[in-house]
Structure formats: C-alpha cells, structure tokens
Amino acid sequence: MIYESLPRCYPEAVTRTAAAQATIQDVAALAGVSRAAVSKVIRDAYGVSPAMRERVNAAIEQLGYRPRVGARALRGATHTIGFELPALTNPFFAKILTGATEVVEDTAYQLIVAPTPPGKSERRPIDALLDRQVDGLVAISPEVEQEWLERLAPATPIVMIGRHDDSPLYDTVTGDDEGGAELLLRHLIDLGHRRIGHITIATARPGDTSPHGRRLGVYERIAAELGTTPLVARSGQGADDAYDAARRLLAADQPPTAIFAGNDTLALEAQRALADAGARDVSVAGYDDVDIAGHPGIDLTTIDQDGVGMGRTAVRLLLERIAGRDQPVHAVSPAALRVRGSTRAPAV
Amino acid sequence: MIYESLPRCYPEAVTRTAAAQATIQDVAALAGVSRAAVSKVIRDAYGVSPAMRERVNAAIEQLGYRPRVGARALRGATHTIGFELPALTNPFFAKILTGATEVVEDTAYQLIVAPTPPGKSERRPIDALLDRQVDGLVAISPEVEQEWLERLAPATPIVMIGRHDDSPLYDTVTGDDEGGAELLLRHLIDLGHRRIGHITIATARPGDTSPHGRRLGVYERIAAELGTTPLVARSGQGADDAYDAARRLLAADQPPTAIFAGNDTLALEAQRALADAGARDVSVAGYDDVDIAGHPGIDLTTIDQDGVGMGRTAVRLLLERIAGRDQPVHAVSPAALRVRGSTRAPAV
DNA sequence: CTGAAAGCGCTTACAG
DNA sequence: CTGAAAGCGCTTACAG
Missing domain, CATH: 3.40.50.2300 (Response regulator)
Structure with a gap:
C-alpha cells in the first residue's frame, strides 16, 4: 500500500472545524415557532397549519437540518x-x-x-x-x-x-430443508448412485434445528434406507476446510460416486478438489442455487429455496x-x- | 411460501410485555451509588474505587443492563x-x-x-x-x-x-487502476491480441475519478497507441445487461479476439455469453480477482488489487x-x- | 392550531 | 474517590 500523505492541490493544512450541526432549536428559532411545532412537521404529525409547515420546511432546508436518530430514540422509534x-x-x-x-x-x-x-x-x-x-x-x-x-x-x-x-x-x-435434501438425494439415486458422500459443517447434528442439521438428518435416514454406511465429512469455516473435507471423502476406502454438499459454497470447493484429484467422473450437488451455480463453467445441480x-x-x-x-x-x-x-x- | 400461523406447542397467545429494560438509574439504585458513578464504570473512566466498580458491575450483571447507544450519543460517541x-x-x-x-x-x-x-x-x-x-x-x-x-x-x-x-x-x-489496466492489456497484447473489446459500466467516462473510468481511459489510450478503433460495450446494473453487452461485442463487424471486462462480475457474464455463442476461442479477462476466479471451471485471468x-x-x-x-x-x-x-x- | 414544560437515558464538568 | 446538577436533542402529553 502506497501512501500519499500530502495533498497535491491544497498546500495548507485543512483543520476540521467542529461544524456545529443544526438542531431542532435552530430550526425553531429561524422559523419563529416552537420546537414542538418543528417536531410535528418532521414527524408529519397531525395538527399543523400549512403556513407553519411551509415556514418550518424552509428553515429545515436552509439549515440542512437532519434530526438525530439517537435523540429521537429516547422518546420514539428509530425507524x-x-x-x-x-x-x-x-x-x-x-x-x-x-x-x-x-x-x-x-x-x-x-x-x-x-x-x-x-x-x-x-x-x-x-x-x-x-x-x-x-x-x-x-x-x-x-x-x-x-x-x-x-x-x-x-x-x-x-x-x-x-x-x-x-x-x-x-x-x-x-x-x-428436509424436502430439498430429499429431492436432491432422490435425484442422485435415480441417476444410479449408491455411494453418496455428504459434506456438512462442523457444528451440524442430524436433525437439529439448523438447515445443515436438517439436511444431514435426511442424508442419514436415506443412507439407512439404502442400507449404505453414511460417509460424512465436516468442514470448518474456511474455503480450505471445505476443500480438505472433499479430499477426505475421495480418500475413503470406497470413495463416493457422488457428493451432496450441504450448500453451494461447499460444493464449489468440492468441485475444486475433484478437479485437482482428477476425479471428474464424481457427481457434485449443492444447496441454495447461488448465482454462479448457473454459470457454464460451474453448472452445478442444486436446490433453489428462493x-x-x-x-x-x-x-x-x-x-x-x-x-x-x-x-x-x-x-x-x-x-x-x-x-x-x-x-x-x-x-x- | 407456506405460513404456519399458529404455534404447535403453545396454544395460548403470548403477548408482548413492554419489558421495561434496565436504565442507568436502576443500576445506580441497586448498587447504591450515583448515576455518574455507573457511567464512569461502564466507560472505564478514571477515578472509581475497586469496591464501587465491583458493586456496580454486580448490579449491571444482575439487571442485564446495557447502555443505550442513542442516549450516550447525545453527549459522547457512539463507537x-x-x-x-x-x-x-x-x-x-x-x-x-x-x-x-x-x-x-x-x-x-x-x-x-x-x-x-x-x-x-x-x-x-x-x-x-x-x-x-x-x-x-x-x-x-x-x-x-x-x-x-x-x-x-x-x-x-x-x-x-x-x-x-x-x-x-x-x-x-x-x-x-491505471497500472492494473495496463498490466492486463499488455498481457493480452503480448499474447498477440489486437482486436480487444472492453465492457464497462453505463456511467464511466474515460479517465474520470471512478475505477471504471480509469480503466476505460487506459483502454482507450492503448487502443490509440495500437492504432485500433476502441470497441466498448456498456452494461447497466443487472447481470443480463452485462450478458447483453458481451453479445453486442461479439456481434460487431470485426468481433474482438479478447475481451477486457471492467470487473470480474462483468467478466463472468461475458464468459456466459461466449459459451452460449459458441465463441470458446475468445479470451476474457476481468478485474478484482474475486474468489471464484480461481475455480477450475472459471479459471479467469484478472487483476488482484487486494x-x-x-x-x-x-x-x-x-x-x-x-x-x-x-x-x-x-x-x-x-x-x-x-x-x-x-x-x-x-x-x- | 400552537407552545411551555417535563422527561427520555445518558455524560460532563464541577464541587465536595 | 463520589455525587448533585445541568444539559445533550428530541417527543409527548397537556394547556391554551
């Protein structure tokens, strides 16, 4: 990073003036009305004459007045x-x-x-x-x-x-999440896959209240229905963690023919890992249908949950x-x- | 979207109690000190005895007190x-x-x-x-x-x-932006490209103070050096606009052999357009080095500006x-x- | 329709 | 070290 410390065109130091910003009191004074009246105008509250409204708005305009949200919050809402x-x-x-x-x-x-x-x-x-x-x-x-x-x-x-x-x-x-995971897994099964790996996040527990937990729960249930051993890899926060999780799936004794990634971000890393491992024939599916999933270079099967x-x-x-x-x-x-x-x- | 309006497990209506949250006054009363003292403790200001600090902190803990930022802002900072x-x-x-x-x-x-x-x-x-x-x-x-x-x-x-x-x-x-654009264009020229198209945003003007304006300015300068006619397509906000801009470049009388997109988002849409047009031999480069640029399915040449x-x-x-x-x-x-x-x- | 007064929850000098 | 008092910029009843 290169710093250009001194401005080119303004040789003199420009010091910050403590620019007193206008308050409701200033507006009231300029318009010759009470603060309550100004308050009513800015809140568009009922009971102000058109004449007063106009005078107040002119003063607001002239002073560039903007109400402080913090001060309003003391009594009303912050919007x-x-x-x-x-x-x-x-x-x-x-x-x-x-x-x-x-x-x-x-x-x-x-x-x-x-x-x-x-x-x-x-x-x-x-x-x-x-x-x-x-x-x-x-x-x-x-x-x-x-x-x-x-x-x-x-x-x-x-x-x-x-x-x-x-x-x-x-x-x-x-x-x-349960319907979506089931849709996706049925799709893979219909294609003929029986060894399907799953990538999920570190904290997911089957069937817990999180999206990943729900998807994992469905995965385990369907694995049981199929009579296959679940093959689950967990990923931490980083992209590298997801990549490594996919590598672990591929290194299993009986590697999966398809990977159901818990979301598209995980799926993208799985694709990366597959490409690096030369395992182009392994299917990958994600979840979320992020914009890039439809890109021709990604072309990712996924679940759109809007x-x-x-x-x-x-x-x-x-x-x-x-x-x-x-x-x-x-x-x-x-x-x-x-x-x-x-x-x-x-x-x- | 399916709405489940009634909760399953809690038949009775649960009405919102106007849960009065603790104020600095409540803490002061419970701790048996002044509000000023509480204020000092929460701001970690100097001049409070360890004993008082402890009593105040206990009261804060007990009441679950949290200072309102809006109220603080009236005198101090909002952090x-x-x-x-x-x-x-x-x-x-x-x-x-x-x-x-x-x-x-x-x-x-x-x-x-x-x-x-x-x-x-x-x-x-x-x-x-x-x-x-x-x-x-x-x-x-x-x-x-x-x-x-x-x-x-x-x-x-x-x-x-x-x-x-x-x-x-x-x-x-x-x-x-000028150095980056130049790096990228020199790279394309070194590869042998002479007809290079550029995609930029609707508002950019050559050399203006925006990143896109700077990149566009360099593009036009280098086109002039090369003695070629600039081939610029402008994109609006949406992804479809960028796609269309790329299509327009491809439809030119003498279509470009390479496209320099003003950023990676535009480049991704250009890739999409190229794929749809079957123009796989046209080079594409972007700007920003977003994460997906390194994905094997995208594999986008770009500028990393950290x-x-x-x-x-x-x-x-x-x-x-x-x-x-x-x-x-x-x-x-x-x-x-x-x-x-x-x-x-x-x-x- | 209009305004004086009280008060929201804090901090800031200022005494003690 | 500690606290009473004033005040930050608004809104809210309440009189007029």
Missing part, C-alpha cells in the same frame, strides 16, 4: 431495522439481503446490517443492534440459544432466518410484528431441484 | 463505524468488507453496514448512517459529488474507497482520523496480474 448476517462471503446470504433490501426500500425504515466475523458468536452483533435501539431485528444465527432470543423478543420484534425451532416469541423463515423471497418474507413478517402482531408465524420457503451438468450417472 | 456499500451481490465488495470487519474486530467499535439498493443514490444510506451519529464513515460511492462529501467531512471523518478525487477533506483508498487489504486500510485510516489526524491520506493498493486459462493466444 431502523437491524439485520445480523454471518459469513459475508456466502452469496446465498447476499440473496437474502437483496430481498430484504427490496422490501425495506418501500418503507420509511432504514436497514442496517451488522456482520458477524468468522468464527465469532452472533451475540455481539445482535446485542450491538439492540443497543442501537433498532425497531426490529432479522437475524441468521444458527448458533445462539432459543432461550437467549426469547429473552430479547419481548422488547424487540425478531424474525429468525433458517431456524426450525418454532418459538412462540419470534417468527421464523426457513427453507424446506433466498430472495426468504429475505422479503422476513422483512414483511418483521414489519407486521412492529405493527403489533403478537402471534408467531413460521414461514417455509419451498425447495425446487435445479438439475445441471454436475450430476450424471456414475461411471461404470 | 460505531458506518459502512456504505453498493451492490451487495458483488463479491469484491464482500472482500473489502472482510478486511474492514477484521480490523474493527480488534477495537471497541462496532461496524454497521448500510446497503444501497440497486440503481438508487448512495446519498440516502450515507445520510442514514450520519443521522445515526456514526463516529466515522467508510463508503464505496462513485456517484456522489465530491462537494457533497466535503460538506459532510468536517462533522464526521470519512474514508472513501475507489475514488481518485484526492480531496483534502477525506481520505481515499483506491487500487492502482480487496481485503483495501478494507483493512480504509478502517485503519478512519480510526486515525477519529483519533484526530486532519491531514488527508490517499492510499493506493498495488495491482498484480493473475494469469489463468481464460486468456490465450488468438485463434489463427
């Missing part, structure tokens, strides 16, 4: 929706966020996102959002305890994405909660199989 | 860094954010991200962050005017990523600004060529 998001590099979460942004865009709310750093607890970003008095919270947090969330939910409406725990205190939006729609639904449910709904809703987004070139009949 | 980010689906921005998150993680600051919806002005999310009294702002906003930013900068430290405008009032972190490092640098510079630096710094991240299989000599 802010918080979104906790793990793994910024996972394009499936980007899809969810795209849907969420879309819905928020049509409202008076502002969306702010707090990312969870890799390997850290989701508690800190969630707490950070609540400390900032968000009016509602959407979170993708498989790791935090239901009980902890239920202590937060009475004070702030919460919608959780990807949790199958069906709490009465917060809403959930999930994919149909991430954009999940993001939209999550925000809609949250807005309902903020508007007063107190009955829980647990929405499920359907799963659809996308068959592409990465899966085919096993080599004989 | 919040705002990050405005366009195009959530661009994995290069995810890289930058990864670097930013990393650095923030080691500080007492919280990072909050405000995404700009596709096609919208970056002003709204930036204003939203400032309204929330962030202590500093990092933004990737090619579209907003320098003058507008310079009105904000006296009140809030700002670091802009990807702007070559060298303002004395805010810092910038850019890649070496996005993670740019994110790290941006936050470091911002922290320096917050700490009081008032001289501008304009950091440049070096460009490195990554040669992969997507570029090769033109077919004869």
Whole structure:
C-alpha cells in the first residue's frame, strides 16, 4: 500500500472545524415557532397549519437540518431495522439481503446490517443492534440459544432466518430443508448412485434445528434406507476446510460416486478438489442455487429455496410484528431441484 | 411460501410485555451509588474505587443492563463505524468488507453496514448512517459529488474507497487502476491480441475519478497507441445487461479476439455469453480477482488489487482520523496480474 | 392550531 | 474517590 500523505492541490493544512450541526432549536428559532411545532412537521404529525409547515420546511432546508436518530430514540422509534448476517462471503446470504433490501426500500425504515466475523458468536452483533435501539431485528444465527432470543423478543420484534425451532416469541423463515435434501438425494439415486458422500459443517447434528442439521438428518435416514454406511465429512469455516473435507471423502476406502454438499459454497470447493484429484467422473450437488451455480463453467445441480423471497418474507413478517402482531408465524420457503451438468450417472 | 400461523406447542397467545429494560438509574439504585458513578464504570473512566466498580458491575450483571447507544450519543460517541456499500451481490465488495470487519474486530467499535439498493443514490444510506451519529464513515460511492462529501467531512471523518478525487477533506483508498489496466492489456497484447473489446459500466467516462473510468481511459489510450478503433460495450446494473453487452461485442463487424471486462462480475457474464455463442476461442479477462476466479471451471485471468487489504486500510485510516489526524491520506493498493486459462493466444 | 414544560437515558464538568 | 446538577436533542402529553 502506497501512501500519499500530502495533498497535491491544497498546500495548507485543512483543520476540521467542529461544524456545529443544526438542531431542532435552530430550526425553531429561524422559523419563529416552537420546537414542538418543528417536531410535528418532521414527524408529519397531525395538527399543523400549512403556513407553519411551509415556514418550518424552509428553515429545515436552509439549515440542512437532519434530526438525530439517537435523540429521537429516547422518546420514539428509530425507524431502523437491524439485520445480523454471518459469513459475508456466502452469496446465498447476499440473496437474502437483496430481498430484504427490496422490501425495506418501500418503507420509511432504514436497514442496517451488522456482520458477524468468522468464527465469532452472533451475540455481539445482535446485542450491538439492540443497543442501537433498532425497531426490529432479522437475524441468521444458527448458533445462539432459543432461550437467549426469547429473552430479547419481548422488547424487540425478531424474525429468525433458517431456524426450525418454532418459538412462540419470534417468527421464523426457513427453507424446506428436509424436502430439498430429499429431492436432491432422490435425484442422485435415480441417476444410479449408491455411494453418496455428504459434506456438512462442523457444528451440524442430524436433525437439529439448523438447515445443515436438517439436511444431514435426511442424508442419514436415506443412507439407512439404502442400507449404505453414511460417509460424512465436516468442514470448518474456511474455503480450505471445505476443500480438505472433499479430499477426505475421495480418500475413503470406497470413495463416493457422488457428493451432496450441504450448500453451494461447499460444493464449489468440492468441485475444486475433484478437479485437482482428477476425479471428474464424481457427481457434485449443492444447496441454495447461488448465482454462479448457473454459470457454464460451474453448472452445478442444486436446490433453489428462493433466498430472495426468504429475505422479503422476513422483512414483511418483521414489519407486521412492529405493527403489533403478537402471534408467531413460521414461514417455509419451498425447495425446487435445479438439475445441471454436475450430476450424471456414475461411471461404470 | 407456506405460513404456519399458529404455534404447535403453545396454544395460548403470548403477548408482548413492554419489558421495561434496565436504565442507568436502576443500576445506580441497586448498587447504591450515583448515576455518574455507573457511567464512569461502564466507560472505564478514571477515578472509581475497586469496591464501587465491583458493586456496580454486580448490579449491571444482575439487571442485564446495557447502555443505550442513542442516549450516550447525545453527549459522547457512539463507537460505531458506518459502512456504505453498493451492490451487495458483488463479491469484491464482500472482500473489502472482510478486511474492514477484521480490523474493527480488534477495537471497541462496532461496524454497521448500510446497503444501497440497486440503481438508487448512495446519498440516502450515507445520510442514514450520519443521522445515526456514526463516529466515522467508510463508503464505496462513485456517484456522489465530491462537494457533497466535503460538506459532510468536517462533522464526521470519512474514508472513501475507489475514488481518485484526492480531496483534502477525506481520505481515499483506491487500487492502482491505471497500472492494473495496463498490466492486463499488455498481457493480452503480448499474447498477440489486437482486436480487444472492453465492457464497462453505463456511467464511466474515460479517465474520470471512478475505477471504471480509469480503466476505460487506459483502454482507450492503448487502443490509440495500437492504432485500433476502441470497441466498448456498456452494461447497466443487472447481470443480463452485462450478458447483453458481451453479445453486442461479439456481434460487431470485426468481433474482438479478447475481451477486457471492467470487473470480474462483468467478466463472468461475458464468459456466459461466449459459451452460449459458441465463441470458446475468445479470451476474457476481468478485474478484482474475486474468489471464484480461481475455480477450475472459471479459471479467469484478472487483476488482484487486494480487496481485503483495501478494507483493512480504509478502517485503519478512519480510526486515525477519529483519533484526530486532519491531514488527508490517499492510499493506493498495488495491482498484480493473475494469469489463468481464460486468456490465450488468438485463434489463427 | 400552537407552545411551555417535563422527561427520555445518558455524560460532563464541577464541587465536595 | 463520589455525587448533585445541568444539559445533550428530541417527543409527548397537556394547556391554551
């Protein structure tokens, strides 16, 4: 990194003036009205004469006045929706966020996102959002305890994405993970595969409330139905971990003819490992249908669970909660199989 | 989307109790001290006896007290860094954010991200962050005017990523867009290409202060040196737009033997278009070295400008600004060529 | 329709 | 080391 410390065109030091920003008091003074009147105008509250509204708006314009959200929060709302998001590099979460942004865009709310750093607890970003008095919270947090969330939910409406725990205190939006995993595995079986490996994340337990746990549970059930020994490799956070997990599957005594990766990100690393191992005849399938899955160089069979729609639904449910709904809703987004070139009949 | 409106296990309605959260007053009362004392403990300010600190911390623990950031902001700081980010689906921005998150993680600051919806002005999310009294702002906003930013900068430290405008009032972190573009074009020329097409974004003007403008400027200069007519296609926001832009290049009277796409996202769409057009012999190169570029199915020649490092640098510079630096710094991240299989000599 | 007053939950000098 | 008081910038009843 090269630093160019001194500006070229402005030789004199430019010191920061403590630029006093206009307050509601300044606006009131300039418009010759009370602060309460200004407050009413900016909140679009009822009971202001057109003349006063005009004078106040002119003063606001002239001063470039913008209300401090923090000060408003002391009495009213922040008009802010918080979104906790793990793994910024996972394009499936980007899809969810795209849907969420879309819905928020049509409202008076502002969306702010707090990312969870890799390997850290989701508690800190969630707490950070609540400390900032968000009016509602959407979170993708498989790791935090239901009980902890239920202590937060009475004070702030919460919608959780990807949790199958069906709490009465917060809403959930999930994919149909069991249906999707079954669709995918049936597809592989129909192609003739019997030795199917599975890559999942380190923390998944069969049938737990997380998406990976659900998918793993279905995998184990179907392996049992087939009478085959489950062949599971677990991956840590990094891309290298997923790569290594795939390598371990390939190094098994009886290597799989197909790999069901717990999501597309894992599947992409599996493809990389297969290419490096020269195992081009092994099928790979993922989960999520991220944009790149349809690229001709990737051509990945996967499950589309409509991430954009999940993001939209999550925000809609949250807005309902903020508007007063107190009955829980647990929405499920359907799963659809996308068959592409990465899966085919096993080599004989 | 299937809604399960009624919870299975909790037949009775669960109504939201207006769960009064603990305030500093509650902590003070429980600990038997003044609010000022509690304030000092939570800010780790100097001048508190160990005994008092212990009593206060016990009370905080017992009540689950968390200070409201909005209330603190009225007098002090928010310990919040705002990050405005366009195009959530661009994995290069995810890289930058990864670097930013990393650095923030080691500080007492919280990072909050405000995404700009596709096609919208970056002003709204930036204003939203400032309204929330962030202590500093990092933004990737090619579209907003320098003058507008310079009105904000006296009140809030700002670091802009990807702007070559060298303002004395805010810092910038850019890649070496001219060096990178030149590296890439020389590489294509060395391979023997003479008809090289370029895909850029709709708003880029040759040599303007944006990364795309810089790259376009270099492209036109080198085309002039070569004595060839520039062949430029412009893409709108969507993936389909980039695809169409590539199709237009291929449909030219004398189609290019190589395409220099303004970034990897555009390059991926160009690859898609080439595959659909059966034009496998046309070389493609991108810019940014996003993770997927190294995937064997993509194998994209590109420029690595160390996005993670740019994110790290941006936050470091911002922290320096917050700490009081008032001289501008304009950091440049070096460009490195990554040669992969997507570029090769033109077919004869 | 309009405004004076109280108060939201903190921090900041300032006495003691 | 400790606390009473003032004040940050808003909104909310409540009079007029």
